[in-house]
Amino acid sequence: MAKLIREGNDLVLSLSFWEKLGALHSSPRTTIGSVAKIEFPEKLWRAQVLRGIRAPGTGIPFVLLLGTMRGRGYRDFVSIQGREKGVILTLNSASFARWIFTLKQSRSEVETLLRDTPKG
Numbered sequence: 001m002a003k004l005i006r007e008g009n010d011l012v013l014s015l016s017f018w019e020k021l022g023a024l025h026s027s028p029r030t031t032i033g034s035v036a037k038i039e040f041p042e043k044l045w046r047a048q049v050l051r052g053i054r055a056p057g058t059g060i061p062f063v064l065l066l067g068t069m070r071g072r073g074y075r076d077f078v079s080i081q082g083r084e085k086g087v088i089l090t091l092n093s094a095s096f097a098r099w100i101f102t103l104k105q106s107r108s109e110v111e112t113l114l115r116d117t118p119k120g
Contacts, residue, residue: 001104002079004087006113011035011089013099019079022058022066028077030094035114037090040107044086044100052076068096076100 003014015027041049045062050069057067057078065080074097080086081102087110089099103110 001081002101003104004101004110004113006032009033011113013077013079013101015079019066022064023077023079024056024058024067025077028096028099030091030096032114034091034094035089036092037088038111038114039088039090040103041086041088043083044080044102045083049086049088049100050078054078069100074098 001016002019005012005014009032010029011032012027012029015023020026044050050065052069052071052074054065054067055070057065059065059067062083065078067078069076069078075095076098077096077100079101085103087101087103091097091099
């Protein structure tokens with residue numbers, strides 16, 4: 001299951017081996033400063049959340065969606081499993097416009113990762 005982790009000033013959406021295989025992509029990485037907005041929607045399988053077409057990746061409606069969603073002028077990275085609550089990270093100046101993934105951590109843990117500055 002995809003998990004948001006922090007490595008210094010970088011944010012990584014850590015994927016398992018099978019998720020990387022299904023997404024045809026490695027774990028996406030960006031800087032903390034590129035996060036513009038965070039949302040915690042109750043449902044991810046909605047037209048208001050998902051946009052574009054999946055290319056490349058793997059998809060089974062309402063079960064699994066892994067990979068890149070592409071549209072005119074944007075790319076979103078998606079890692080959705082089941083019908084659980086999710087997270088949408090809107091990014092500035094990154095290779096993806098948004099990361100959309102199933103929430104497997106606590107909401108407060110995700111917010112803390114984005115709020116705290118690295119010490120060192």
